[in-house]
Structure formats: C-alpha cells, structure tokens
Amino acid sequence: MGSTRAEGIQAGRLAPADYEANFSDIHAPLSRHEAFVESERCYFCHDAPCQTACPTSIDIPLFIREIASGNDLGAAETILSANILGGMCARVCPTETLCEEACVREHAEGKPVKIGLLQRHATDRLMESGKQPFKRAASTGKKVAVVGGGPAGLSCAHKLAELGHEVTIYEAKDKLGGLNEFGIAAYKSTDNFAQREVDFILSIGGITVKAGHALGHNLDIAKLRQSYDAVFVGTGLAGVNKLGLAGEETLSGVVDAVKYIAELRQAKDLAKLPVGRNVVVIGGGMTAVDVAVQSKKLGAESVTIVYRRGQGEMKASAYEQHLAQTSGVTIRTFAQPAGLVGANGKVTGVIFDETEVKGGKLTASGGQYTLPADMVFTAIGQIFVPDGLNGADALALESGRIVVDAERRTSVKHIWAGGDCIAGGQDLTVAAVEDGKQAALSIHHTLMGA
Amino acid sequence: MADLRNNFLGIKSPNPFWLASAPPTDRLVNVTRAFKAGWGGVVWKTLGDGDPIVNVSGPRYGAIHGSDRRLIGLNNIELITDRPLEINLQEIKQVKRDWPDRAVVVSLMVPCEEPNWKAILARVEETGCDGVELNFGCPHGMSERGMGAAVGQVPEYIEMVARWCKAHTRMPVIVKLTPNITDIRFPARAAKKGGADAVSLINTISSIMSVDLDQMSPWPVVDGQGTHGGYCGPAVKPIALNMVAEIGRDTETRGLPISAIGGVTTWKDAADFIALGAGNVQVCTAAMTYGFKIVEEMKSGLSKFMDEKGYQTTEDFRGLALPKVTDWQYLNLNYVVKASIDQDLCISCGRCHQVCEDTSHQAITNMVDGKRKFVVKDEECVGCNLCAITCPVQDCITMVPQTKGTDPRTGFEYGRPYANWTTHPNNPGSKAAE
Ligand SMILES: Cc1cc2nc3c(=O)[nH]c(=O)nc-3n(C[C@H](O)[C@H](O)[C@H](O)COP(=O)(O)OP(=O)(O)OC[C@H]3O[C@@H](n4cnc5c(N)ncnc54)[C@H](O)[C@@H]3O)c2cc1C
Ligand SMILES: Cc1cc2nc3c(=O)[nH]c(=O)nc-3n(C[C@H](O)[C@H](O)[C@H](O)COP(=O)(O)O)c2cc1C
Ligand code: SF4
Ligand code: SF4
Ligand code: SF4
Numbered sequence: 001m002g003s004t005r006a007e008g009i010q011a012g013r014l015a016p017a018d019y020e021a022n023f024s025d026i027h028a029p030l031s032r033h034e035a036f037v038e039s040e041r042c043y044f045c046h047d048a049p050c051q052t053a054c055p056t057s058i059d060i061p062l063f064i065r066e067i068a069s070g071n072d073l074g075a076a077e078t079i080l081s082a083n084i085l086g087g088m089c090a091r092v093c094p095t096e097t098l099c100e101e102a103c104v105r106e107h108a109e110g111k112p113v114k115i116g117l118l119q120r121h122a123t124d125r126l127m128e129s130g131k132q133p134f135k136r137a138a139s140t141g142k143k144v145a146v147v148g149g150g151p152a153g154l155s156c157a158h159k160l161a162e163l164g165h166e167v168t169i170y171e172a173k174d175k176l177g178g179l180n181e182f183g184i185a186a187y188k189s190t191d192n193f194a195q196r197e198v199d200f201i202l203s204i205g206g207i208t209v210k211a212g213h214a215l216g217h218n219l220d221i222a223k224l225r226q227s228y229d230a231v232f233v234g235t236g237l238a239g240v241n242k243l244g245l246a247g248e249e250t251l252s253g254v255v256d257a258v259k260y261i262a263e264l265r266q267a268k269d270l271a272k273l274p275v276g277r278n279v280v281v282i283g284g285g286m287t288a289v290d291v292a293v294q295s296k297k298l299g300a301e302s303v304t305i306v307y308r309r310g311q312g313e314m315k316a317s318a319y320e321q322h323l324a325q326t327s328g329v330t331i332r333t334f335a336q337p338a339g340l341v342g343a344n345g346k347v348t349g350v351i352f353d354e355t356e357v358k359g360g361k362l363t364a365s366g367g368q369y370t371l372p373a374d375m376v377f378t379a380i381g382q383i384f385v386p387d388g389l390n391g392a393d394a395l396a397l398e399s400g401r402i403v404v405d406a407e408r409r410t411s412v413k414h415i416w417a418g419g420d421c422i423a424g425g426q427d428l429t430v431a432a433v434e435d436g437k438q439a440a441l442s443i444h445h446t447l448m449g450a
Numbered sequence: 451m452a453d454l455r456n457n458f459l460g461i462k463s464p465n466p467f468w469l470a471s472a473p474p475t476d477r478l479v480n481v482t483r484a485f486k487a488g489w490g491g492v493v494w495k496t497l498g499d500g501d502p503i504v505n506v507s508g509p510r511y512g513a514i515h516g517s518d519r520r521l522i523g524l525n526n527i528e529l530i531t532d533r534p535l536e537i538n539l540q541e542i543k544q545v546k547r548d549w550p551d552r553a554v555v556v557s558l559m560v561p562c563e564e565p566n567w568k569a570i571l572a573r574v575e576e577t578g579c580d581g582v583e584l585n586f587g588c589p590h591g592m593s594e595r596g597m598g599a600a601v602g603q604v605p606e607y608i609e610m611v612a613r614w615c616k617a618h619t620r621m622p623v624i625v626k627l628t629p630n631i632t633d634i635r636f637p638a639r640a641a642k643k644g645g646a647d648a649v650s651l652i653n654t655i656s657s658i659m660s661v662d663l664d665q666m667s668p669w670p671v672v673d674g675q676g677t678h679g680g681y682c683g684p685a686v687k688p689i690a691l692n693m694v695a696e697i698g699r700d701t702e703t704r705g706l707p708i709s710a711i712g713g714v715t716t717w718k719d720a721a722d723f724i725a726l727g728a729g730n731v732q733v734c735t736a737a738m739t740y741g742f743k744i745v746e747e748m749k750s751g752l753s754k755f756m757d758e759k760g761y762q763t764t765e766d767f768r769g770l771a772l773p774k775v776t777d778w779q780y781l782n783l784n785y786v787v788k789a790s791i792d793q794d795l796c797i798s799c800g801r802c803h804q805v806c807e808d809t810s811h812q813a814i815t816n817m818v819d820g821k822r823k824f825v826v827k828d829e830e831c832v833g834c835n836l837c838a839i840t841c842p843v844q845d846c847i848t849m850v851p852q853t854k855g856t857d858p859r860t861g862f863e864y865g866r867p868y869a870n871w872t873t874h875p876n877n878p879g880s881k882a883a884e
Contacts, residue, residue, distance in 0.1 A: 040517040043842050046800030047816060108797040108843065 006101020464510020
C-alpha cells in the first residue's frame with residue numbers, strides 16, 4: 001500500500017473507498033423533486049437564447065416544459081431528436097459557456113436554469129426505459145461508410161440509419177465511442193455510460209460495426225468511395241503535439257496526457273493505476289485540467305498545471321479552472337518548459353522559462369525556475385493525422401485539419417467530414433454531434449436528390 | 451397605529467380575520483390553537499341534527515398547483531361535522547368561556563323544516579356563542595339530501611328559513627351564500643327579505659378537479675369512483691370579489707353587512723374585500739395549506755397598509771372601491787395607455803413579443819438593427835397589457851397613460867375628454883346628440 005507521499009510513480013496511493021468516492025459522478029443527478037422545481041424556473045422563452053447557444057439547437061424551452069408537465073420521455077425525445085448523444089452532452093458539455101451562459105436567468109439573477117442537469121434527468125429516464133424512440137424510414141437502398149466511431153461518427157450513423165440508409169461504421173479501436181470512451185474525465189461519465197449510450201444508438205438498427213479497421217492501415221478511402229454511395233470521416237485527432245525537448249522520448253515519467261487518460265478510463269481497478277507524487281502538467285486546455293484533477297484524485301500529493309499565458313487565455317473554461325483549483329491543483333501561469341531534468345533514466349523535474357507578453361507577442365522574460373516532478377504530463381494539443389487520406393483522394397486541409405463547407409462536405413466529392421478532425425471546429429463533443437447530424441442530412445439530400 | 455378591532459353585527463373580535471366553517475374550526479383543539487395563534491374569530495364547522503353524518507375514509511381533497519407546487523385551488527368532498535352534536539355544543543361553550551374576546555359563530559344546516567331549525571337554535575343559544583351562520587352553500591353530498599346548496603339555489607327557501615331563524619333566536623343570523631347560481635343578487639335579496647342580519651360568501655364552487663387517467667375516474671378517487679366537490683382557495687377569489695361587489699351595488703341589498711370568504715390568503719386579499727364593502731373576512735384554504743400562523747402576516751400587512759394610508763380602522767376604507775365598480779358601458783373610451791418596456795430591467799426572454807405577436811396586436815419587436823431587442827411599437831399597441839402580465843420581471847413592462855400628442859395607431863389626439871359607449875357613434879342605441 002502506498003500513500004500520497006510515496007516517492008515516485010506508484011499505484012494504490014489511496015484506500016479503495018477513496019477511489020470510489022473520488023471518481024463518482026461529479027454532479028449528482030437531480031432527484032425527481034429537484035427536476036420539477038428546476039423545470040418550473042424556465043420561462044419558456046421565445047426564440048430562446050439557450051437554444052441558440054446550443055450547437056445542436058436542442059429545443060430547450062420545450063423539453064423543460066415537458067419535464068414540468070410530467071412528460072420525461074417526451075422531453076428526452078425532444079432532446080435526442082436534435083442531439084442523439086444528448087445523454088453524454090448533458091454530462092460533458094461546458095454548459096457555463098454554452099446554453100447556461102445564454103440563459104436569461106443567468107442574465108437576470110446570475111443563476112441560470114440548470115439545463116444540463118435537466119437534460120440528464122430526461123435522458124436518464126429514457127435510457128432506463130430501454131426504449132429507442134426513433135424508427136427507421138423505409139430502406140433507401142443507399143450505403144454509407146462512416147469512418148471513426150466517436151461522437152461525430154455515431155451521430156452521423158444514427159441520423160443516416162433513421163433516414164433509411166444502410167450504414168457501416170469502421171473504427172480503428174475495438175470499442176466505439178471515441179473520446180467518450182477514452183478521453184472524457186471518469187467522474188463525468190460514470191457507470192459505463194459511454195458504452196450504454198453506444199448500445200442505445202445502435203439499437204435503431206441498420207448500422208453494421210466493423211471494429212479494428214483503421215484508415216491508412218487496413219482501410220482505404222478510395223475503395224470505400226467505390227463500394228459506398230457516400231463516406232463520412234470522423235476520425236478525431238489521433239496525434240498529439242510534442243514539447244520538442246531533449247529527454248521527452250527517453251526519460252520515463254514523461255507521459256502523453258491523452259494516452260494516460262485513456263488508460264485511466266479503461267482501468268478495471270484504479271488502485272492498480274500508477275501516478276506520481278509530484279505531478280507537473282504542461283498545457284491549458286480541457287485535457288490539462290482533466291489529467292491534473294484525475295491525478296490528484298488518484299492520490300498524487302502535489303499537482304501543478306503550468307501554462308505559458310494567463311488564466312484568461314486558457315482554453316479550459318473558468319469553471320474547469322475553478323474545478324481544478326478546488327480539487328487541490330495549483331495553476332501557474334506565464335511560464336513555458338525549457339528543459340527536462342532526469343536521473344537514472346527517470347524524470348526528476350522541469351525547467352521553466354518565465355514569459356511575458358510584449359508588443360502582443362509572448363516572449364521569455366529572462367527568469368527561470370525548476371519544478372521537481374516524478375511525472376510530467378504533456379497536454380499541449382492534439383493533432384489530426386491524415387493517414388490514408390492522401391494520394392488521389394487527398395482532402396484539402398487548413399491548419400492541419402480537413403476543410404469542409406457549411407454542410408460538412410470536403411473538397412472531394414462524396415466525402416463528408418466532421419468532429420475534431422475538421423478545421424475551425426470547437427473541439428467539443430456537442431459540436432462533433434452537430435457535425436455528424438448536418439453531414440447526414442447533407443448526404444441524405446445529395447443521395448436522394450431531395 | 452391602525453386599530454384592527456372589528457365589530458360585525460355587534461359581534462366583537464380583536465381583528466377582522468375569522469376562520470371559516472370548515473376543518474380548521476371542527477373541534478376544540480383546533481379552535482384553541484387558532485385563538486392562541488391570534489385569529490379574531492371562528493365560524494364553527496357546520497352542525498346538523500339527528501345522527502352525525504359519515505364522511506368517506508378515502509381521499510377527500512383535490513388540488514391545483516402552480517409553480518413550485520404552490521396550491522392555488524382546493525376542492526373537497528367533505529360533509530358537515532361528523533361528530534356528535536352534544537360534543538360540539540360542549541366544546542363551543544367551553545371555547546367561548548375560555549376566549550370571551552373572540553368571535554364564535556356557529557354554522558348550521560338542518561332539514562328544511564321549521565321545528566328542526568327551532569330546536570337546534572335553542573340548543574346553540576345555550577352555548578353563549580355570538581351568532582349563527584346558515585350554511586346554504588355546501589355543493590356536494592348535503593345538497594343531495596335537500597340541504598346546503600339545494601336550499602341556497604332557491605331564493606324562496608332562503609327567505610323562509612332566514613325568517614324562521616330570526617323568529618326563533620335573538621342571536622345575529624348570517625346567511626352563507628352559494629356561488630353555484632347564475633346571479634348572486636337573488637339569493638342575497640331573499641336573505642335580506644327574510645330578515646337576515648348579514649350574508650357571508652362565497653361557499654365552495656361545484657367542481658371536478660382532474661381525472662385520474664390510470665383509473666379513468668375523477669379525482670379524488672374513492673375506490674374507483676369520484677364525485678364533484680367544492681372548489682375554493684386563491685383561484686376563487688376573483689369570483690368572490692365580484693359577487694361581494696354585486697351585492698354592494700344592488701339597490702335592494704346595498705348596505706347589507708357582508709362577511710367575505712373565498713381565497714383570502716394574505717392581507718392584500720382581505721383589504722380587497724373590505725375595499726369592496728365587506729365588514730370582515732373568513733379564511734379556510736390558506737389555513738389548511740399553511741397552518742394558523744399566517745394570520746400574523748395578515749394582521750401586520752393590513753396594519754402596515756392602513757398606517758401608510760392613514761386609516762385608523764377598517765371602517766375608514768371599507769367600501770371605498772365600490773363606487774368605482776361600474777358597467778362596461780361607462781368606461782372612458784378616450785383613455786389611452788401604451789405598454790413601455792424598461793430596457794434595463796428586461797432580461798430578453800421574448801415572452802412579450804411572443805404573446806403579442808401570436809395572440810394580440812403584433813406590437814412588440816424581437817429584433818432591432820439585427821439585435822435581439824424588445825420594444826413596443828406605439829402604432830400597433832392597443833394597451834391591452836397582455837405583455838405586462840406575461841413578463842416574468844416585475845415592473846419591467848408598465849402601461850403608461852398617454853396625455854399629449856397623437857396616437858399613431860388611431861390618429862386621434864391623446865387626452866380627449868371622457869366619452870363612453872352610451873354616446874359613441876358606433877352604438878346603435880347611442881344617446882349622443884347629433
Ligand atoms: C481529455 C479530453 C477531455 C475532454 N473533455 C471534454 C468535455 O468535458 N466536454 C466536451 O464537450 N468535450 C471534451 N473533449 C473533446 C471531445 O471529447 C471531442 O471534441 C469529441 O470527442 C470529438 O468527437 P469526434 O467524433 O470528432 O472524435 P473522437 O471522439 O476522437 O472519435 C474519433 C474516433 O475515430 C477513431 N479513429 C481515429 N483514427 C482512425 C482511423 N484512422 N481509422 C478509423 N478510425 C479512427 C477513433 O478511435 C475514435 O473512435 C475532451 C477531449 C479530451 C482529449
Ligand atoms: C374541507 C372543507 C370543508 C368545508 N366544510 C364547510 C362546512 O362544513 N360548512 C361551510 O359553511 N363551509 C364549508 N367549507 C367552505 C369554507 O367555509 C369556505 O366557504 C370556502 O372554503 C371558501 O373559503 P377559502 O377560499 O378561504 O377556502 C368547507 C371547505 C373545505 C375546504
Ligand atoms: S433561456 Fe433559460 S429561461 Fe429561457 S428558455 Fe432557455 S432555459 Fe428557459
Ligand atoms: S399592451 Fe397588448 S397590444 Fe400593446 S404591446 Fe402589450 S400585448 Fe401588445
Ligand atoms: S417579457 Fe419582459 S423580460 Fe421578457 S423580453 Fe419582454 S420585456 Fe423583456
């Protein structure tokens with residue numbers, strides 16, 4: 001048995017009950033009573049600002065009114081008809097910068113209607129009921145390939161199946177769900193929700209899943225175009241940015257945060273997952289916050305996020321930063337990594353250059369400090385890997401991601417794309433769902449000539 | 451300091467808040483608790499003669515809830531007291547002895563025969579209570595047996611029973627009216643003709659609250675069946691207010707003392723009734739929803755209002771609003787108001803736009819210069835105030851009387867002198883001089 005003070009990278013720092021408590025639902029679901037009380041706070045706004053702020057345009061006033069009138073399943077149907085991953089989105093959306101930020105009661109009293117929790121209430125009831133509220137339209141005889149089974153691919157596949165098309169999902173991994181399964185913080189998606197939601201989505205029928213098929217490895221886009229009427233690419237961001245420092249690849253204890261979170265999400269027993277005593281996280285986005293908070297919850301004694309600019313510029317929302325800080329994570333700003341320190345093949349610290357903004361540009365200000373660390377997480381951004389998308393079917397890219405138009409059509413005929421892999425996206429689950437849905441509608445119109 | 455003491459038909463009580471004849475006044479313990487809590491008086495739960503009636507042992511109440519499960523309407527299928535007459539009389543006697551400064555009025559309902567009324571009046575008088583209230587109102591159960599509303603719906607019976615009672619007791623007689631009639635003035639006139647000292651109103655309204663869609667039966671469901679019950683609570687107050695005003699305005703009943711009942715929940719409700727001429731008020735549902743303590747708010751609120759306005763006693767403002775109740779035909783058709791939205795208070799929910807657009811006069815914008823903004827278009831606004839009552843923010847939309855300039859909707863000058871329908875050119879029966 002270790003403890004939070006045990007040196008180095010150790011498993012089992014906590015008592016079993018602590019793991020359970022630390023990784024339980026971060027926001028407990030509303031009780032029926034709470035849902036009623038909360039639903040009655042909604043004003044049923046006209047052209048509701050919350051709905052406008054939702055990337056999938058869920059009819060929020062309508063579903064909340066349905067909850068208030070005792071029609072939870074109807075509410076869930078309203079939600080899912082706009083966003084088939086409404087259950088996951090209710091758990092992971094940064095509502096504080098989306099619907100709840102726009103809620104008129106946020107404007108009026110600083111206390112928005114708890115839209116996310118109400119959405120979860122309704123969708124949970126539907127999941128419990130085991131019903132699939134959507135029926136497939138008569139078969140169109142058209143076949144569509146969806147590459148990547150993350151939120152974008154799942155959303156696209158469900159909508160296409162509903163419209164009567166025959167869908168095949170090609171997924172590199174052995175499980176569907178994408179980052180819902182491998183990336184989202186464990187305390188946001190508990191009780192195997194990601195897989196339960198995948199099962200729910202597939203239960204509409206008409207979707208064949210081919211796991212272990214990776215574009216660029218055992219899958220060829222040109223062949224897909226030949227065998228299918230349309231192809232949707234939703235492969236997310238398969239690569240990560242590197243620090244570019246000596247020792248990054250050789251010193252043990254320097255870890256890619258996304259990879260570590262995937263291990264955490266798949267761990268059968270969190271007590272067996274090793275974590276450092278002194279953890280340093282480099283980055284300022286959702287991934288940085290998630291790996292920091294989860295390290296802390298695994299029992300690391302000290303966890304520090306170091307970001308090169310100020311807190312205001314961090315991609316993680318103010319709410320996420322607050323969550324990190326109240327979880328005991330220290331956030332240090334205006335410093336960038338200059339070197340890794342190691343001994344005996346293990347990392348022992350990170351040297352940081354202090355930074356400042358001069359004439360609008362970030363520059364080293366001269367100062368330097370070293371943070372001791374036995375584990376260093378890099379969380380400085382994920383990148384799109386265009387494997388298998390080159391050659392004759394090369395899709396036009398911009399800033400390394402796929403260019404699409406408003407309907408999510410790529411530069412190549414009959415290929416659509418959406419989710420994190422497209423340029424100009426928001427890198428949010430809900431945005432990926434919207435991309436998948438819009439692409440499905442566009443594919444439908446194109447194939448059916450309607 | 452306002453003096454809340456009340457004198458109704460010579461019955462004195464420390465304040466005008468009485469508990470209406472109902473479960474809160476059904477027994478000694480309740481009434482004692484009520485008096486300790488500060489209620490001015492009670493009308494004891496209705497007594498009958500013969501063997502006590504039997505209530506259902508299933509559910510008796512139905513309710514309509516507003517936001518946050520605030521009860522706004524209640525209905526019941528309870529009958530008159532189900533306890534032996536003897537016990538009730540003993541308890542009434544004791545209460546009056548223990549609380550000589552409080553009003554204790556006894557509600558009665560016996561078959562429509564003079565000997566029955568004569569007999570019970572004699573026994574009630576022995577308790578030393580302050581007066582009787584004749585329950586001609588109960589719309590369910592008792593009416594099937596020829597009592598309650600069955601009497602209250604026939605003015606001749608009201609007059610007859612009131613006359614018997616006046617003949618057989620020296621106590622003040624109050625006739626409690628049922629609202630389940632078309633014109634409240636007829637039963638009120640009958641009560642007056644029969645010599646009643648006052649009327650009290652309203653009793654409950656015949657109603658079915660809802661249907662249990664699983665059992666396909668009206669609610670409350672008593673073993674698979676239901677029946678209509680009596681409706682009361684905040685939702686009925688407007689109906690009661692109108693009936694009180696009608697009696698106050700009627701040339702035959704003007705001045706007849708009124709004990710007002712129906713939805714009184716706060717001091718403001720009481721003040722409304724008194725302003726329309728009521729001598730005091732009775733309360734049932736509010737006590738049944740919140741307990742006896744609410745009388746503290748009622749007393750302090752009424753005192754505060756009276757202090758602010760400089761009224762010493764409730765008599766100082768009783769009936770002051772009555773002369774302002776008029777017929778539609780006398781309303782000033784040249785009075786123009788326009789809605790006005792306080793942009794600082796507006797939270798942009800868009801409800802005003804939605805309701806005016808869908809169901810009124812398309813007089814509120816939802817967009818100004820490409821931005822979400824809600825502004826009243828004076829050229830369309832008819833001043834109906836639908837938006838103002840819809841807006842979730844208090845005082846955000848006000849209805850502003852227009853006095854100067856021209857109404858862009860009608861082209862008429864604002865501030866034209868009073869003119870009503872009786873002289874309007876569009877009125878075929880107009881008395882206007884040509
Ligand atoms: C750590 C972390 C935390 C996050 N937290 C949140 C959050 O709280 N809230 C939020 O809204 N968003 C969050 N996000 C972002 C969110 O997870 C993504 O925006 C979303 O998952 C994007 O969906 P997607 O379908 O485009 O991609 P992904 O979810 O990445 O799915 C892509 C799928 O394609 C498969 N694939 C990849 N390459 C190939 C290939 N060559 N061939 C076949 N299949 C392939 C992958 O295995 C995967 O299943 C987080 C992201 C990370 C990394
Ligand atoms: C459960 C219940 C029982 C009632 N029983 C009687 C009664 O026995 N006699 C009577 O005159 N009125 C009875 N009423 C009517 C009330 O006295 C009162 O007139 C009516 O409820 C309206 O007042 P409120 O809106 O304050 O409740 C009863 C009302 C309720 C809710
Ligand atoms: S903005 Fe808020 S109050 Fe208005 S509809 Fe949306 S959730 Fe309801
Ligand atoms: S007062 Fe009536 S007509 Fe005028 S803006 Fe309001 S709702 Fe429309
Ligand atoms: S109803 Fe009130 S708060 Fe809502 S938009 Fe209109 S004026 Fe503003």
